[in-house]
Amino acid sequence: MNFIRISFIIYLSIYVLLLLWLCHKNGSMLKTFLMSALSGMAVFTAVNLLSRFTGVSIPVNVYTLGASAGLGIPGVLGLITVRIIL
Numbered sequence: 001m002n003f004i005r006i007s008f009i010i011y012l013s014i015y016v017l018l019l020l021w022l023c024h025k026n027g028s029m030l031k032t033f034l035m036s037a038l039s040g041m042a043v044f045t046a047v048n049l050l051s052r053f054t055g056v057s058i059p060v061n062v063y064t065l066g067a068s069a070g071l072g073i074p075g076v077l078g079l080i081t082v083r084i085i086l
Contacts, residue, residue, distance in 0.1 A: 004082070004085060004086070008078060008082060011078060012067070012071060012075070012078065015071055015074050015075070016070075016071065019032075019033075019036060019071070019072070036071075036072035036073075037069040037070065037072065039072055039073055040068040040069055040070075040071060040072035040073055040075055040076055041065075041068055041069055043068070043073050043076045044058065044064070044065070044068035044076050044079075047076060047080065048060070056080060056083060056084060057083075058076070058079050058080065058083055064079055067079055
């Protein structure tokens with residue numbers, strides 16, 4: 001379990017650095033970050049709405065909302081992966 005936690009933290013760190021680099025490259029850092037946050041929250045909501053059919057739900061708390069808003073769609077996919085594995 002410790003390996004999964006460490007690899008998840010490494011994955012999230014790489015994604016955050018990649019997101020910051022892309023935001024800086026586009027020139028509009030705030031706009032890019034907001035679009036990523038909105039898309040992450042939309043996918044988070046869709047996953048929880050479709051949990052009846054898929055059997056996979058993500059609990060709503062400060063950490064999962066922060067991951068989905070801060071990391072966008074890859075953050076939600078990471079949460080789904082961790083939820084399925086654990």
